[in-house]
Amino acid sequence: MFRPIASIAATTVGEAIRRKVLLIILLIGVLFLVVAPGLGMLSARSETTVLRGMMLGIIQLTSAVIAIVLTVYMIPNEIERRTIYTILSKPVQRWQFLVGKYFGAVAALLMMMTLMTSVLVFTFWLQQRDASAIPDLIKAPVMYFVQMSLLAAVAIFFSTFVSPLVNFFLSGGLYLLGSLFAPFFQTLQESQGTPQAAKIFAQLVNTILPNFANYNIQNPIINPGQQIQNESSYYLQVTIYGVLYIAGLLVAGTIVFDRREV
């Protein structure tokens, strides 16, 4: 059952690595990471704060673009190039195809994000000569990886029934909304003038939307000295949240893809 998934995933990774557009995005991201320390000579602490903020932001932004560009074309391209017929004529189920594609995308994403994180660690160490801050710094890219895996699941779900261009904006928009809604939701909940019905509606939307803001944990890392309660338990919870959401999206994608005539 898992062999076809692994084969499709391996092929997908190979395809992803060969795609020039992804490599260019990755290269730009790495380039920015390398030049980031030269952007400003501020006071010692400001410099660290800005450096961390910039570098983590670059990794997150580059990863988000890669995740979307990588996944929006996956299913439509297979259909367009008609390679899907060759695959599905073999003893491969559609869900296996979809899951294989997803895991392939996530594996490629992992490779690219690992590369960027390595550059981040090296550049930070080179600039600050302080290895003690690095374990804290790495927490953010790890959480970004879960975030991008969720974003990839969203994009692959949409790719089962919409065109790549529409999917690009749909997934990007959902990422924007999912990132924005958490602080917006908080503002609504804290506002005493908000009607109860609006609060319930906001709670509903906050639950339905994939909450990408959960993974934006960079603030206490960028500004050390902040308090974090039960840090490990939080990371575990958001990872489980991500896995459940991804599972739900893959199952929903399977149902849609299964009903689709190709």
Added chain:
Amino acid sequence: MSMTSGINRSPLLLTILGCAAGIFVLQNGIGTQPTGKQYESVTETLKNGNTRTVKKLKAGVAAPAFQGISSSWQRDFNQGSVQTQGLSPDQLLFALAGFREMIAGILWVRADSFFDSGNYDAILPIIRLVTVLDPKQIDVYATGMWHIGYNFTDEEQRSDRRYIPSALALGKEGARNNPLTYEMFFETGWMWYHKIDDDYSNAVRWFELAQERPDMLPARRNLITNAYERDGKVDKSLDTLFKLYEAAGKKAKEDAAFGNKQNRDTLENKLDTTLVRMVQRGWFAGKDGRPLTGYDVNPPFDTGFSAKVTVTEARVLRFEGTWNVLPVGTRIRAVLRDADFPNAKPAGMEWDFSNDVNLDPPRDKTFMQEQLFVRNQRFNKKVDMSKDPTMYPFTSKDYVIDFYYNPRSAPPHIQDKFSWNGEGFTDKNFLNTQVREGQRVMFTSVKISKDQLLRRGDWREKVPVIKTANYLDKDGKAYNQADQVTIDLPSLRAN
């Protein structure tokens, strides 16, 4: 070619439902939310020497009901509420997409280049944006507060004090957003102590709040003793010095690092000096009810303040006067402001009146504050406000000139005579115990009109001169010039 595959959808739908239920519980939590009281702040020292405060469940407290990712994220990782006005569309898009810290960093780097080029006005909106985008950036708050409070000056390097309430509001906001670290509490206290240099009880209040934070640096911790002294709480200052000295001694024993030993020695020196001063200034004798005969502060010294203000040209004033203190180090505060300046008080204003960071001070109002430096018992200072019409717009009809001297702000060698609360200070004409409650200060005030300041209307040809009745010229003669119109300042003796 058309291909479909039939699969049993029931288990898949059940899986989706299961996932949805899990997501709901994880995101929103279950049961009651834990209260902050169930946690205690634990300060951990990182390998690089920095400290980090982490909240942990108190021992013996049962684990609270699962509170959900949403609450945890908002409590620990949220960058602050959504306020993004002032950002360009591309910045707004990035900020909304969760890249707030990155945008804040880029803006701060941009602000740094404005600092280098001296474009101070451009920095203000950036400071506001950065603090809104990332309210945890303490450096931006601290730098911003200093910048707003200190860097806006006229051609003669006089600060624009209309900005100080905004600087204080920024400090208060920074402290509210970063309550775990001492820094913004200290910075706000420092603004009171050093820049406002009056109302020291506020400096004490903020320094005490900073003192409660465990990460405060030792050298900064010691400063509160000076603030207590300036607030007239000399006994409290001595008590605090003893406590700090004891703690520093213990620390130096535990860790004989140079910094620890130096801190202990500094405190020992300060303690010795304070005790000597308390004896010499008759502090202990006064407390015991013994006569102060023979002590430096007795009898109180008459400073013999007198002043003359001449409007030499439009918007140009010359302050001249006498002050009988021979040692250098006296600075008499002169304030010229609109008679109806908002929240004004004698020789100052209610600096702390606002909690809103308003980077646009009252541009139609004038508030000039100058320190008149005394040398050879006289002061003589020209104040030219003609080159800075935005700082001194002179739009009102009536103005007030205040003269003020508070022994609490005096340097130690002068306080050796006047003591901390002005026990050894008096002025037979202008001693005032009303304008600063419980303090003996020199204060006098006079009104002046816009026409006089701008030398227009009836004053186009005449030179307005405001002087105290006791003012004598440098040669010791009473001031009298036929071509000038003199307006006498009120004094205790005249009243």
